[in-house]
Amino acid sequence: MEVVYITIGVSIVVAVFFFIVFIKSVKSGQYEDTHTPAVRMLFDDELVTEKKDKIKKVKSK
Amino acid sequence: MSQNNCYHCGADCGKKPIEFDERKFCCNGCKTVYEILNANELTCYYDFEASPGTIPSDIKGKYNYLETPEIIEKLLEFDDGTTSVAEFYIPSIHCSSCIWVLENLNKINNGVTTSMVNFPKKTVRITFKNSSTTLKDVVELITSIGYEPYISLDDDEGRKSTVDKTLIYQVSIAAFSFGNIMLLSFPEYFQVDEFWLEKYKHLFRYLMFVMAIPVVFYSAKDYFISAYKGLRHKILNIDVPIALGISVLFIRSSIEIMLDIGSGFFDSLAGLVFFLLLGKFFQQKTYNFLSFERDYKSYFPIAVTKINKGKEVNIAVKDIQKGDRLLIRNEELIPVDGILINGNAAINYSFVTGESLPVMKQSGDKLFAGGKQTSGAIEMEVINTIAQSYLTQLWSNDVFSKNNEKTIKNITDSISKYFTIAILLIAFFAGIFWYFYNPQMVFNVVTAVLIIACPCALALSAPFSFGNILRIFGYKKFYLRNAETIENISKIDTIIFDKTGTITSSDKAQLIYKGEDLTLKELRALKTVLRASNHPLSRTLYDFLEDEPFEESPINFEEILGKGIEATVNNLTIKLGSSSFVNAISEKTNETSIHIKINHKIKGSFTFKNSYREGTKEVFETLAKHYKLVILSGDNDGEKPYLETLLPKNTVFQFNQKPENKLNFIKKLQEKGAHVMMIGDGLNDAGALAQSNVGIAISEDVNVFSPACDAILDAKLFNKLPKFLTLSKKTISIIKASFILSFCYNLVGMSFALTGMLTPIVAAILMPLSSITIVVFVTILTNWVSKKL
Numbered sequence: 001m002e003v004v005y006i007t008i009g010v011s012i013v014v015a016v017f018f019f020i021v022f023i024k025s026v027k028s029g030q031y032e033d034t035h036t037p038a039v040r041m042l043f044d045d046e047l048v049t050e051k052k053d054k055i056k057k058v059k060s061k
Numbered sequence: 062m063s064q065n066n067c068y069h070c071g072a073d074c075g076k077k078p079i080e081f082d083e084r085k086f087c088c089n090g091c092k093t094v095y096e097i098l099n100a101n102e103l104t105c106y107y108d109f110e111a112s113p114g115t116i117p118s119d120i121k122g123k124y125n126y127l128e129t130p131e132i133i134e135k136l137l138e139f140d141d142g143t144t145s146v147a148e149f150y151i152p153s154i155h156c157s158s159c160i161w162v163l164e165n166l167n168k169i170n171n172g173v174t175t176s177m178v179n180f181p182k183k184t185v186r187i188t189f190k191n192s193s194t195t196l197k198d199v200v201e202l203i204t205s206i207g208y209e210p211y212i213s214l215d216d217d218e219g220r221k222s223t224v225d226k227t228l229i230y231q232v233s234i235a236a237f238s239f240g241n242i243m244l245l246s247f248p249e250y251f252q253v254d255e256f257w258l259e260k261y262k263h264l265f266r267y268l269m270f271v272m273a274i275p276v277v278f279y280s281a282k283d284y285f286i287s288a289y290k291g292l293r294h295k296i297l298n299i300d301v302p303i304a305l306g307i308s309v310l311f312i313r314s315s316i317e318i319m320l321d322i323g324s325g326f327f328d329s330l331a332g333l334v335f336f337l338l339l340g341k342f343f344q345q346k347t348y349n350f351l352s353f354e355r356d357y358k359s360y361f362p363i364a365v366t367k368i369n370k371g372k373e374v375n376i377a378v379k380d381i382q383k384g385d386r387l388l389i390r391n392e393e394l395i396p397v398d399g400i401l402i403n404g405n406a407a408i409n410y411s412f413v414t415g416e417s418l419p420v421m422k423q424s425g426d427k428l429f430a431g432g433k434q435t436s437g438a439i440e441m442e443v444i445n446t447i448a449q450s451y452l453t454q455l456w457s458n459d460v461f462s463k464n465n466e467k468t469i470k471n472i473t474d475s476i477s478k479y480f481t482i483a484i485l486l487i488a489f490f491a492g493i494f495w496y497f498y499n500p501q502m503v504f505n506v507v508t509a510v511l512i513i514a515c516p517c518a519l520a521l522s523a524p525f526s527f528g529n530i531l532r533i534f535g536y537k538k539f540y541l542r543n544a545e546t547i548e549n550i551s552k553i554d555t556i557i558f559d560k561t562g563t564i565t566s567s568d569k570a571q572l573i574y575k576g577e578d579l580t581l582k583e584l585r586a587l588k589t590v591l592r593a594s595n596h597p598l599s600r601t602l603y604d605f606l607e608d609e610p611f612e613e614s615p616i617n618f619e620e621i622l623g624k625g626i627e628a629t630v631n632n633l634t635i636k637l638g639s640s641s642f643v644n645a646i647s648e649k650t651n652e653t654s655i656h657i658k659i660n661h662k663i664k665g666s667f668t669f670k671n672s673y674r675e676g677t678k679e680v681f682e683t684l685a686k687h688y689k690l691v692i693l694s695g696d697n698d699g700e701k702p703y704l705e706t707l708l709p710k711n712t713v714f715q716f717n718q719k720p721e722n723k724l725n726f727i728k729k730l731q732e733k734g735a736h737v738m739m740i741g742d743g744l745n746d747a748g749a750l751a752q753s754n755v756g757i758a759i760s761e762d763v764n765v766f767s768p769a770c771d772a773i774l775d776a777k778l779f780n781k782l783p784k785f786l787t788l789s790k791k792t793i794s795i796i797k798a799s800f801i802l803s804f805c806y807n808l809v810g811m812s813f814a815l816t817g818m819l820t821p822i823v824a825a826i827l828m829p830l831s832s833i834t835i836v837v838f839v840t841i842l843t844n845w846v847s848k849k850l
Contacts, residue, residue, distance in 0.1 A: 012268070019237050026226060026233070033180065033182070035181050036179055036181075039157045039180065043160075043161050
């Protein structure tokens with residue numbers, strides 16, 4: 001059953017790793033603005049379609 | 062959207078919309094924004110939301126001061142010579158189209174590299190190349206598309222430090238440890254006498270010990286600090302028994318595992334700290350887009366134009382000297398007291414008094430700081446520096462310098478005094494009893510009492526009920542500064558109202574016509590004359606008259622500054638203006654009126670009257686049943702007779718009150734033991750708002766303007782005020798009920814502790830159970846009582 005040392009050890013290392021990642025993301029301000037990125041994400045598509053439209057227009061001319 | 066609405070801003074276009082590109086616009090400003098966006102292929106703006114725009118304001122020359130190097134330096138967050146970063150607060154950000162257009166600024170101005178919007182905070186951070194653009198260009202660009210940034214003295218004096226994230230770290234560490242300790246303590250709870258469990262339990266116990274250390278010394282440190290501070294001031298606050306409980310838990314658990322007596326209470330300890338911090342976290346509700354700390358500095362401009370030997374120079378407001386000559390452009394704020402030298406001054410003091418009707422001034426008249434010029438440019442000579450001005454002097458009062466120390470005992474602390482004493486007594490007598498009965502159990506029982514008595518549920522009920530009510534209020538547009546405000550509201554016995562702008566509506570003035578009836582032809586002629594005038598009073602009257610003006614322009618049009626207008630339309634000679642101008646006999650001098658004379662015959666006059674907010678009568682009648690009501694106004698008592706008929710009989714009236722008088726009036730009431738709530742709106746109420754127990758600012762636009770206060774109420778919800786007050790009172794009753802519930806849990810726990818039967822597993826079940834039921838109890842109840850809102 002010495003494997004318990006390894007499993008517990010690994011589980012704690014993984015847990016601590018995720019904890020550090022979480023603290024880092026808080027520090028970087030990831031959770032300060034949760035609204036704008038959600039809206040911004042939708043605009044990426046808009047810009048692409050707009051460019052496509054432009055290309056189409058140029059072609060049709 | 063109907064056909065006649067502006068494509069850009071959605072406003073009604075009126076009779077003559079401006080048509081461009083097959084679309085209708087209400088004004089040239091909106092059309093220009095459309096043109097800019099169209100030329101840069103940004104018309105997607107109009108796809109996300111229908112008519113998302115705002116009418117851009119006139120900015121000619123307004124941002125010249127952004128060329129001054131010292132000011133640029135203060136506004137920029139970062140500057141390495143080639144790239145600069147600046148963050149602007151833009152109140153008009155309101156929809157996804159706004160985000161889109163502001164983040165695509167680089168399409169309009171190539172100098173902009175990136176722009177990032179923070180929607181909840183209504184800010185945009187712009188990075189631009191110094192080689193191809195300037196700060197002034199960027200600001201003018203965003204203003205020209207309808208997003209005018211708010212640049213004020215506050216920005217000048219350095220930015221506030223970033224949000225304190227300590228609590229988040231503390232909660233996350235407690236949560237992390239709580240979860241892991243719980244897992245590690247499970248095997249022993251099941252008490253299986255297995256060989257491997259016996260072998261590894263020491264490893265598990267020491268791991269729990271290690272994880273509990275940061276919980277006690279980092280996450281829970283504020284409780285120890287607060288308890289220590291409380292004891293030093295001889296106050297037994299709620300943190301004293303909490304700190305006691307945490308330390309006893311930690312010490313007893315450590316001893317148990319070191320002497321190999323038992324598994325300790327580490328899971329209860331981590332759970333307790335986690336729940337307590339969660340309560341604290343829940344109570345902290347901040348409205349990022351609002352500020353409760355605003356003083357005059359937030360509204361005053363950062364720089365003004367000084368006329369120095371005929372040349373215009375931009376200087377910072379704080380550098381204004383006595384005797385300087387300043388140029389105030391249209392829509393600019395007067396930063397200091399001064400004397401009008403020349404120009405047509407129509408000053409809107411709505412920031413100060415709440416009165417939106419502009420006041421006319423003539424050369425030689427005194428101008429007070431805080432007013433906004435509304436018709437053309439004026440020149441003025443400074444007679445006081447900014448710190449000595451009539452209005453800003455108010456901020457030198459002690460009320461503003463004292464820190465918001467928590468002098469008021471809150472509801473939890475008032476109970477905790479008796480609670481702590483009771484626990485210590487119980488622990489003491491239990492110790493004596495067990496000393497004679499079974500001395501080995503003394504340590505066990507005494508620590509168990511202190512552990513189980515740790516008032517986790519008690520400490521949680523107030524934060525969760527307040528936090529929840531705060532959220533509900535915020536959702537209903539009544540924004541509270543913090544949770545303590547609710548408690549203070551429930552103690553109020555006197556409510557003081559400012560008049561202008563608070564119980565009167567500042568956006569629409571009512572006009573009352575007295576005199577001979579005007580014929581349709583005369584009314585139309587009158588409106589035609591008014592159309593030609595840019596005077597604010599003329600514009601208000603123009604909007605008030607519903608008849609249509611004639612097509613032709615008036616002849617012999619003459620506008621005499623500070624007096625009135627004379628013109629001829631369709632053979633009607635119209636003279637309108639002040640009583641002296643038309644030689645009318647004026648009965649009341651304290652009212653603003655426009656007198657009308659047609660074909661040399663006096664017809665009558667239009668008098669401006671404040672319109673009271675909807676529901677004012679009902680609000681006062683409801684409140685009068687429970688509170689003493691006072692009207693504290695800076696105006697003259699011209700409207701007293703009317704108010705007396707409108708409001709309940711026992712309302713007290715105080716007129717002609719200067720800002721300092723208002724403050725002192727409240728101070729005197731408080732000295733007599735009254736708990737005062739002040740409801741005001743302008744900067745002249747700022748002192749009274751700060752002095753009162755609860756200061757509520759009424760604001761037409763919560764994003765743009767509100768003086769420093771404890772709560773901000775959207776003006777449209779004025780009639781709901783009594784409901785908000787009763788709800789605050791109900792919240793306190795809910796908290797009291799939850800206290801009783803948590804005492805019941807303590808009694809159960811105490812019976813385990815006193816009989817020496819408190820095992821780790823009992824504590825591990827009882828503590829989270831009591832905390833969670835309390836949280837559920839108060840959340841459901843607060844939601845239920847606020848349903849009627």
